[in-house]
Amino acid sequence: xxxxxxxxxxxxxxxxxxxxxxxxxxxxxxxxxxxxxxxxxxxxxxxxxxxxxxxxxxxxxxxxxxxxxxxxxxxxxxxxxxxxxxxxxxxxxxxxxxxxxxxxxxxxxxxxxxxxxxxxxxxxxxxxxxxxxxxxxxxxxxxxxxxxxxxxxxx
Amino acid sequence: xxxxxxxxxxxxxxxxxxxxxxxxxxxxxxxxxxxxxxxxxxxxxxxxxxxxxxxxxxxxxxxxxxxxxxxxxxxxxxxxxxxxxxxxxxxxxxxxxxxxxxxxxxxxxxxxxxxxxxxxxxxxxxxxxxxxxxxxxxxxxxxxxxxxxxxxxxxxxxxxxxxxxxxxxxxxxxxxxxxxxxxxxxxxxxxxxxxxxxxxxxxxxxxxxxxxxxxxxxxxxxxxxxxxxxxxxxxxxxxxxxxxxxxxxxxxxxxxxxxxxxxxxxxxxxxxxxxxxxxxxxxxxxxxxxxxxxxxxxxxxxxxxxxxxxxxxxxxxxxxxxxxxxxxxxxxxxxxxxxxxxxxxxxxxxxxxxxxxxxxxxxxxxxxxxxxxxxxxxxxxxxxxxxxxxxxxxxxxxxxxxxxxxxxxxxxxxx
Numbered sequence: 205x206x207x208x209x210x211x212x213x214x215x216x217x218x219x220x221x222x223x224x225x226x227x228x229x230x231x232x233x234x235x236x237x238x239x240x241x242x243x244x245x246x247x248x249x250x251x252x253x254x255x256x257x258x259x260x261x262x263x264x265x266x267x268x269x270x271x272x273x274x275x276x277x278x279x280x281x282x283x284x285x286x287x288x289x290x291x292x293x294x295x296x297x298x299x300x301x302x303x304x305x306x307x308x309x310x311x312x313x314x315x316x317x318x319x320x321x322x323x324x325x326x327x328x329x330x331x332x333x334x335x336x337x338x339x340x341x342x343x344x345x346x347x348x349x350x351x352x353x354x355x356x357x358x359x
Numbered sequence: 360x361x362x363x364x365x366x367x368x369x370x371x372x373x374x375x376x377x378x379x380x381x382x383x384x385x386x387x388x389x390x391x392x393x394x395x396x397x398x399x400x401x402x403x404x405x406x407x408x409x410x411x412x413x414x415x416x417x418x419x420x421x422x423x424x425x426x427x428x429x430x431x432x433x434x435x436x437x438x439x440x441x442x443x444x445x446x447x448x449x450x451x452x453x454x455x456x457x458x459x460x461x462x463x464x465x466x467x468x469x470x471x472x473x474x475x476x477x478x479x480x481x482x483x484x485x486x487x488x489x490x491x492x493x494x495x496x497x498x499x500x501x502x503x504x505x506x507x508x509x510x511x512x513x514x515x516x517x518x519x520x521x522x523x524x525x526x527x528x529x530x531x532x533x534x535x536x537x538x539x540x541x542x543x544x545x546x547x548x549x550x551x552x553x554x555x556x557x558x559x560x561x562x563x564x565x566x567x568x569x570x571x572x573x574x575x576x577x578x579x580x581x582x583x584x585x586x587x588x589x590x591x592x593x594x595x596x597x598x599x600x601x602x603x604x605x606x607x608x609x610x611x612x613x614x615x616x617x618x619x620x621x622x623x624x625x626x627x628x629x630x631x632x633x634x635x636x637x638x639x640x641x642x643x644x645x646x647x648x649x650x651x652x653x654x655x656x657x658x659x660x661x662x663x664x665x666x667x668x669x670x671x672x673x674x675x676x677x678x679x680x681x682x683x684x685x686x687x688x689x690x691x692x693x694x695x696x697x698x699x700x701x702x703x704x705x706x707x708x709x710x711x712x713x714x715x716x717x718x719x720x721x722x723x724x725x726x727x728x729x730x731x732x733x734x735x736x737x738x739x740x741x742x743x744x745x746x747x748x749x750x751x752x753x754x755x756x757x758x759x760x761x762x763x764x765x766x767x768x769x770x771x772x773x774x
């Protein structure tokens with residue numbers, strides 16, 4: 205399978221976990237020492253490092269899901285991801301591959317409204333050496349600097 | 360264009376019996392209340408947070424910000440002074456600055472090139488004398504008589520505050536000694552460094568969020584993450600400071616051993632236990648000269664300074680009509696931080712903000728209230744935990760600081 209197809213398949217499978225409430229499987233798409241960050245175009249452009257969600261390991265992604273299941277209060281909701289085709293940007297010296305992929309996420313809240321919740325791009329670093337494509341890094345760059353009400357589920 | 364309805368006064372508002380422990384819901388629903396708040400509170404003798412001085416470090420640096428829903432430009436002038444003026448051209452009302460931030464010697468309105476200096480003073484009017492004796496402004500037009508409103512400025516620990524009312528009492532007097540000391544303990548003379556900015560769109564009246572930030576009673580009940588990891592239990596050593604006019608408060612707790620047993624929380628959601636797979640999330644460093652691990656500080660009407668362990672942020676509330684508000688978060692550390700300390704702050708930033716482990720609930724709970732009171736304009740909220748006054752207390756099982764907000768609110772609104 206070519207890189208393009210491998211990455212697109214991994215992205216489709218990953219988004220499906222979030223959208224179909226299989227959140228526990230979501231961290232499995234990342235390497236142990238991964239970096240995951242949700243930020244905005246404004247922060248990204250200005251080089252400001254903070255994120256709205258910011259995991260420095262796969263274990264932190266697991267904690268994020270555990271907190272969503274056990275601790276945090278948020279209105280019942282679901283996402284629907286529409287993910288564009290990945291653009292392969294570069295292959296690093298260690299063989300890992302950088303890609304950029306546009307996304308659109310619609311959020312449906314308990315009362316039934318379907319709202320455009322976020323658009324942006326995934327700036328990814330893929331480890332393609334194993335059986336499955338794994339994310340060593342995913343920077344989620346939201347186009348807007350505004351987030352409605354709360355960001356509960358990962359993007 | 361002037362899209363601000365005038366303040367029609369408060370005579371048309373329903374009755375509100377004296378006191379601070381019953382809050383009528385019509386306060387969160389009416390456009391005429393929002394209009395009166397604009398003139399009496401935000402344009403009145405209150406102090407409003409504009410931004411950090413560190414956001415405009417060099418001469419000519421500016422940022423667009425707000426006081427209430429009024430757009431304001433914060434500029435550092437060529438003499439190093441921070442200035443602020445309403446972002447509204449004296450000619451026809453267009454925004455003068457149209458970028459979030461930048462650097463400028465002067466500001467020209469894009470509409471007709473009326474030009475302002477860094478202090479917001481009108482310096483030139485395009486074609487004021489017309490062309491070849493034709494057109495132009497009348498001869499008696501006095502450029503000095505026109506310009507956007509200028510704000511009075513005060514800076515505390517690098518936090519820039521402004522007031523539309525040049526007769527406002529000095530900022531430190533407005534805050535009171537105890538609040539000033541609690542601001543200083545966070546900054547400790549260091550230079551703030553911006554780590555990120557995020558805007559949270561709240562589906563509720565701004566005052567519901569103002570109440571929420573002053574509500575020490577809810578913290579360990581709604582926010583289970585807090586409780587489970589013993590960052591904050593109501594039984595921990597802590598307390599509430601409410602200042603003389605009520606509008607400013609500090610809620611704090613320290614990491615000395617909790618006095619409360621687990622039994623205090625039996626029956627609440629808070630009695631589950633779980634552990635972090637990656638405990639480095641909460642691994643902080645000793646930063647402050649005390650054992651205070653949590654401090655939430657508010658300044659009436661719309662400012663919050665937050666310390667949760669090493670996660671620091673300021674929040675600015677911008678009303679957007681009766682049932683919406685923007686909450687602008689600025690995460691910060693200090694220029695003096697080591698790279699390792701910055702990483703700690705970035706990890707702990709997971710606790711706060713729109714998706715924060717311990718603050719995401721605050722985004723939805725205000726909406727629950729706004730929706731819950733839809734048919735209850737004539738009903739009232741109860742604020743009786745800890746009594747009926749707005750005094751400082753050693754217990755956080757109290758709504759004293761929320762009553763403090765309403766004390767300041769009633770005084771400012773004259774209702």
